[in-house]
Structures are given as C-alpha cells and as structure tokens.
Amino acid sequence: GAGVSQSPSNKVTEKGKDVELRCDPISGHTALYWYRQSLGQGLEFLIYFQGNSAPDKSGLPSDRFSAERTGGSVSTLTIQRTQQEDSAVYLCASSSQGLAEAFFGQGTRLTVV
C-alpha cells in the first residue's frame, strides 16, 4: 500500500472484552513501532519490532498487552480484559531506516465503555 494502514479506525468495546488492533506497514519496512496517545497526554512508546530480532516490549503497560508481527509484515496489538484507562489512540509506524524516516498510520481510536 501507499502508506501505513491501521484497522479499525475506531473501536468501541465493553470493559473486560479483548480487542485486536491491526497495522499494515509499508511494504519492505523492517521496523515497526506501536505507540499510544491517551486523551490530553503525550505519545507513549509501547513496542518495537525490527526484522527477526526479539521485539523491544519495554513500553507495554501491563501483561494484558501483547503484540506480534507475522512474517515480518502485519502486526497485531492485542489488549486483553480491556479497562477504561486503555482508551486512547493507538498509533503504528514503520520504517526502513529507523526512526529518522518513520511513517505513521492514522491510528485506531479505542474507547472502552
């Protein structure tokens, strides 16, 4: 595709349900990042994938959060047993040259009710 694609663009879920957010990076980009932007807050790093290396999961806020990247391309961020404080915009970015040339998706706005 022409850019980083995220789906869904909006997701409303009930507290306690699991959700999956998808990111389709730009073809050929080996690096993929997930960030979170809560209302009124700055961006927060969640997880980073680079090629076949072990992902940097140091930003995941709890063990309810997990992410995988299949075949070095599409990534899925999964939030189990969602809580209201998980409500945020979840942004994905991909790059072929590290963060200097990262391209961001439009984000998934998650609302937990």
Added chain:
Amino acid sequence: KNEVEQSPQNLTAQEGEFITINCSYSVGISALHWLQQHPGGGIVSLFMLSSGKKKHGRLIATINIQEKHSSLHITASHPRDSAVYICAVRQGGSEKLVFGKGTKLTVNP
C-alpha cells in the same frame, strides 16, 4: 518531572510570524526527533537531530547537546502550519522514544 519538557504548550501566531518551539530534556540521548501531528491525527516525522542544525523548507531545527535543549523554528508561518509539534528523544542505542506533551500551534490568517 517529565523527562522531556516542551514550551510553550499552546502558541497562537499571525500568518508570517517567526515561530519558535522549545524542547528541554533531562536524560542522555542519542537523537532527538521533531514530529508534526495534524488536526486529523496524522503524524509526520520532521527531523531527527543528534547535533547542530537541520533545515527543510521553512522549518529549522537546532540542538545543543551540552545544554540538553532543542528548538524548532518556523519562518514565515502559514495557517497550514497549524498542528501539534512533538519533541521526542531517543536514549542510548534504543529505538524507544520518550515524548514531550506537544505544543499546539495555531497560525491565524
């Protein structure tokens, strides 16, 4: 105290004015990024700096490693520059970024 502090939080300017947004950080870094977030939420990476100064069109970014400070300047500002500008720093060899809370810029015609 946030590791990355931006000022001002909000900035309103008239078209044509010279804009400066500041970023101070308290940790050792390997690089500093300036990002632009448009009202619709899309984010664009503007600059990555590890030293000195970079220029792209009407945008100029500078960094002083000793003072742990960076500035983003916009010359001849235009309403289309209205956006949130975010400073982010990368520590050591990590790809993890620590973000400032952003500066909301509004340029009026």
